[in-house]
Amino acid sequence: MEGLDTSKINYEIAKEFIAQIIYRLDESTRMVTTSFDQLEEGDIWKRYNESSNTIGNLMLHLCGNITQYAIASLDNKEDKRERDKEFEATAGVSKEALLVKLKDTVEEAKKILVNCSVSELMRKREVQGFILSGIGIAIHVTEHYSYHTGQIAFWTKQLKDKDLGFYNGMNLNAKNE
Numbered sequence: 001m002e003g004l005d006t007s008k009i010n011y012e013i014a015k016e017f018i019a020q021i022i023y024r025l026d027e028s029t030r031m032v033t034t035s036f037d038q039l040e041e042g043d044i045w046k047r048y049n050e051s052s053n054t055i056g057n058l059m060l061h062l063c064g065n066i067t068q069y070a071i072a073s074l075d076n077k078e079d080k081r082e083r084d085k086e087f088e089a090t091a092g093v094s095k096e097a098l099l100v101k102l103k104d105t106v107e108e109a110k111k112i113l114v115n116c117s118v119s120e121l122m123r124k125r126e127v128q129g130f131i132l133s134g135i136g137i138a139i140h141v142t143e144h145y146s147y148h149t150g151q152i153a154f155w156t157k158q159l160k161d162k163d164l165g166f167y168n169g170m171n172l173n174a175k176n177e
Contacts, residue, residue: 007118014118021138022110028142028149029106032059034164035156036099043159044095053087055155058148059098060086063105070109070141073127074116074134106145113138 035055044056053061061083068081093101121134132140153164 010118014121018113021142024142025106028145031149031166032152035152038156038160041095045091055152057087059102062148063101065144066105066109066141069127069137075112
């Protein structure tokens with residue numbers, strides 16, 4: 001491998017990885033926004049049963065998780081998360097405020113991710129009791145956001161009995177080329 005600039009290759013891999021993470025974060029934000037467009041203010045804090053979370057709880061939880069993992073950890077800030085409060089809330093935050101809070105949190109996380117060096121993406125640290133690299137954190141934030149986006153979409157479909165049209169205008173039967 002003589003003559004290869006591995007630092008340049010590592011940088012390009014990291015850049016592509018972060019671009020794909022941001023694409024998925026934006027996709028989840030688009031889907032949550034589409035779901036919110038269908039919901040009324042009163043739908044946000046409806047609870048199916050005592051074992052389930054409201055859409056409001058999921059939104060607060062997403063903001064807390066993204067802040068703890070991507071913002072505090074990757075940007076070396078103090079972790080001030082109070083996770084239990086995300087699930088204890090039963091009202092008090094409007095639909096619009098929740099969506100703004102989520103979008104602002106995701107945008108801050110994306111800025112931090114874009115500015116992560118290769119060494120910061122490789123560095124291991126403890127978050128919420130788990131030992132993860134920056135890459136592991138980016139993957140966790142993405143899959144966690146996606147997971148709860150699916151729950152929000154499902155709950156919206158249950159409440160409104162309609163397709164959300166996430167992929168309207170796309171041929172999802174297209175074959176790979």
